[in-house]
Amino acid sequence: MTSTHDIVVDQVQESRVGTTNFDNLIFGKTFTDHMLECTWRDGKWETAHIKPYGPIMVEPSSKVFHYGQAIFEGMKAFKDAQGNVHLFRPEDNWIRFNESAKRLAMPTVPEEIFMDGLKKLVDLDREWVRQGDGVSLYLRPFMIASENGVAAAPSTEYKFMIVMSPARAYYRGDVRVIIASQFSRAADGGVGYAKAAGNYAASFYPNNLALEEGYQQIIWTDAATHEYLEEAGTMNIFVRIGDKLLTSPHNDRILNGVTRRSVIQLAKDHNIDVEERRVSVKEMNEAAANGELKEIFGTGTAAVIVPVLGYKHEDFVHDLPAVDDSYATLFKQKLSDIHYNRVNDEHEWLVKI
Ligand SMILES: *Cc1c(COP(=O)(O)O)cnc(C)c1O
Numbered sequence: 001m002t003s004t005h006d007i008v009v010d011q012v013q014e015s016r017v018g019t020t021n022f023d024n025l026i027f028g029k030t031f032t033d034h035m036l037e038c039t040w041r042d043g044k045w046e047t048a049h050i051k052p053y054g055p056i057m058v059e060p061s062s063k064v065f066h067y068g069q070a071i072f073e074g075m076k077a078f079k080d081a082q083g084n085v086h087l088f089r090p091e092d093n094w095i096r097f098n099e100s101a102k103r104l105a106m107p108t109v110p111e112e113i114f115m116d117g118l119k120k121l122v123d124l125d126r127e128w129v130r131q132g133d134g135v136s137l138y139l140r141p142f143m144i145a146s147e148n149g150v151a152a153a154p155s156t157e158y159k160f161m162i163v164m165s166p167a168r169a170y171y172r173g174d175v176r177v178i179i180a181s182q183f184s185r186a187a188d189g190g191v192g193y194a195k196a197a198g199n200y201a202a203s204f205y206p207n208n209l210a211l212e213e214g215y216q217q218i219i220w221t222d223a224a225t226h227e228y229l230e231e232a233g234t235m236n237i238f239v240r241i242g243d244k245l246l247t248s249p250h251n252d253r254i255l256n257g258v259t260r261r262s263v264i265q266l267a268k269d270h271n272i273d274v275e276e277r278r279v280s281v282k283e284m285n286e287a288a289a290n291g292e293l294k295e296i297f298g299t300g301t302a303a304v305i306v307p308v309l310g311y312k313h314e315d316f317v318h319d320l321p322a323v324d325d326s327y328a329t330l331f332k333q334k335l336s337d338i339h340y341n342r343v344n345d346e347h348e349w350l351v352k353i
Helices: 063-067 090-103 111-124 197-212 258-269 281-289 327-339
Strands: 002-004 007-009 034-041 048-052 070-072 075-079 085-088 136-145 158-167 176-179 217-221 229-232 235-241 244-247 274-276 293-300 304-307 310-313 316-319 350-352
Touching: 007 111, 034 111, 048 111, 063 136, 070 090, 070 197, 085 111, 085 327, 090 111, 090 136, 090 258, 111 136, 111 158, 197 217, 229 293, 235 258, 235 281, 244 258, 258 274, 258 293, 258 304, 258 327, 281 293, 281 316, 293 327, 304 327
Parallel strands: 007 048, 176 217, 176 310, 244 274
Antiparallel strands: 002 007, 034 048, 034 158, 070 136, 075 085, 075 136, 085 350, 136 158, 217 229, 229 235, 235 244, 235 293, 293 304, 310 316
């Protein structure tokens, strides 16, 4: 065991990297050799440990199982042609993680644990970050309430952990969506802006109903009126009407995505007219009917940019036409050029490990 910056490292005897088939990965199923674990107890964070990936011991009465105090982040590490490993805007994820923590009455995680722990972990398992377009190491920091006892009150004990999963370029298949007119993902004053595990749990049932109808995802609308677009599944949403790009503003119902923020900046860099404002379903349907609706796409770390090929809203069904100057394609290309350090990183989004 070695110790630096108060992170204790217990390395595996033998890495599994040599026996892993990187051409045949299922997203989120394979994990690297190591993970990070840090416990919050008696009002403070204890020493963080990096140790071999494996099961953790929690009692059945752990509060996370009963009251759902659980949050997470999703981020990626990329390897460039020279073999350097970079993180993409990791500070943004750390800040957002702590915003989620506050909303769920959980302790915030200091930079020395989140950022230094993440960097040390990625560095230790850097062989797991492979080269290739679309290839990455998916990083999953998360926190759970680990106090034993079923009294309905915030936990007095938490575990902050990071696990990492190698990911190849991933194609989701065609995505057609249903515009929500009954179910909601988030409400005013709720936890929609937080990366709370429960937000996902609540979306699975409506999403299953959409799948049964032959649609892959749901475009969430505002809970109060179902008249305005909010998110595309678990991604932020962009709509292109004419040559103008529109995206819903982030608020307490809408997650403030790092990819969304990056796409807005790239649009500005390319002199594309981009507006952060509410977009009504009516406006989108009218644009669809008169041929002005050119693209809809979702943005998020896991799939980066996902074009939506068509949608259904109540009785209105519309397939989007193919466009030869697709913004989705442009942004996907520009983002991967930055991820793999193929262009000048003018906004200083990469952090080298
Ligand atoms: C994580 C997430 C996003 C995308 O955020 P990124 O920072 O771009 O990965 C969008 N919407 C929801 C609901 C999310 O959970």
